Amino acid sequence: MTSKRAGSVLALLALSPGEPVPVDQLADELWGEEPVGNARNAVQAIVSRLRRMLRPVSGRRGSEFIRTSRYGYVLDVAPEAVDAYRFRHLAGAGAGLVHPDPAAAIDELEQALGLWSGPALMNVRDGARCQAHALRLEEQRITAFEHLTEAKLAVDGEPxxxxxxxxxxxxxxxxxxxxxxxxxxxxxxxxxxxxxxxxxxxxxxxxxxxxxxxxxxxxxxxxxxxxxxxxxxxxxxxxxxxxxxx
Known part of the structure; x- marks a missing residue:
């Protein structure tokens, strides 16, 4: 359960890269209305565990990768490092090209949809915020598929x-x-x-x-x-x- 909660914390931080996520939001996502003795300390313990888990992957000290801020915690990565951000960027660029340049739109939209390998936030959808983010991402995925199909129909010979x-x-x-x-x-x-x-x-x-x-x-x-x-x-x-x- 602790590792799943760590995954939920990471998901919320990754969905707002470079921006502080307040501790009370993290606690609400993890426990909702379930009573917990000291939510701030409990979140801090999960973040400490997460930092240890990510250090071998990131090659950075955990406290640098997930920084403590005055308002909460910050995942210190460029937005481009997060698949959800890259998907939205590519899907938005592709949508804008469907009519003026459908061939270019196909390239952008196929890259966007190629980032998907299963349902959005598949293993961390228990909390209300992750559920809401996942639903928005799924809607955006379907819209990107619609745009891709429209672009393909506009290009002769496109399968x-x-x-x-x-x-x-x-x-x-x-x-x-x-x-x-x-x-x-x-x-x-x-x-x-x-x-x-x-x-x-x-x-x-x-x-x-x-x-x-x-x-x-x-x-x-x-x-x-x-x-x-x-x-x-x-x-x-x-x-x-x-x-x-x-």
Whole structure:
């Protein structure tokens, strides 16, 4: 339990690199409303343990790596050394390039998503602050995936994993943009009937889970596919079972 609490302290410090995190915030994250004899001393003990654990990794004295300040504790690292910061920076840069330079956007967004290896703050999500940070990071990850897919659709010949996009659209039903992108990807792949079925599937899931109808953007995409609107781009010719185009 102590090592998990040390991980929670490190996570909170790392999410605000170079900035002091007050002791009372750390104590609240670790114990919440659970009574603890002397919270300040308990936090200090965990920080001391954390310093010893990190010294072989950082190559710095623990008290230099995690500094004591007037207001709490500070993780003395550059923001660029923290994956969450790097992800946000790359994702933000990529989002700004989707329309003016989609090829460059793909590079930035793939780097951003490549930093992920599992759920955000996977082992330290018990406290309220870590949970809130994790939820925000997960939302930003999905948004980055949406931007990446949009950029790929704008670049001829850029491969898109339809199966991954299908999984995301099904998992995150409330994110209608994922269903729109999936419909467009399927349509461009010459799979118009499947693209239309995505709309009906999203409609059923929204009605069942949220008692909602799809929004205007999803309806417009559905109608555009029905009409084979030229603004959607040219679909690839459908293939027959023999492998020849129909």
């Amino acid at each position: 898109i994993s339809v199966s991954e996009l299908q999984e995301m659209a099904t998992t995150y039903t409330e994110r209608e943009r994922l269903s729109e992108l999936l419909m467009l990807a399927l349509y461009r792949d010459g799979r118009q009937a499947e693209a239309l079925e995505v709309f009906h599937g999203a409609r059923r899931r929204l009605a069942r889970s949220l008692a909602l109808e799809p929004g205007p953007a999803l309806h417009l995409t559905y109608q555009a596919i029905l009409n084979q609107d030229v603004t959607l781009g040219r679909p690839r010719p459908a293939m027959s079972h023999s492998g020849r185009t129909c």
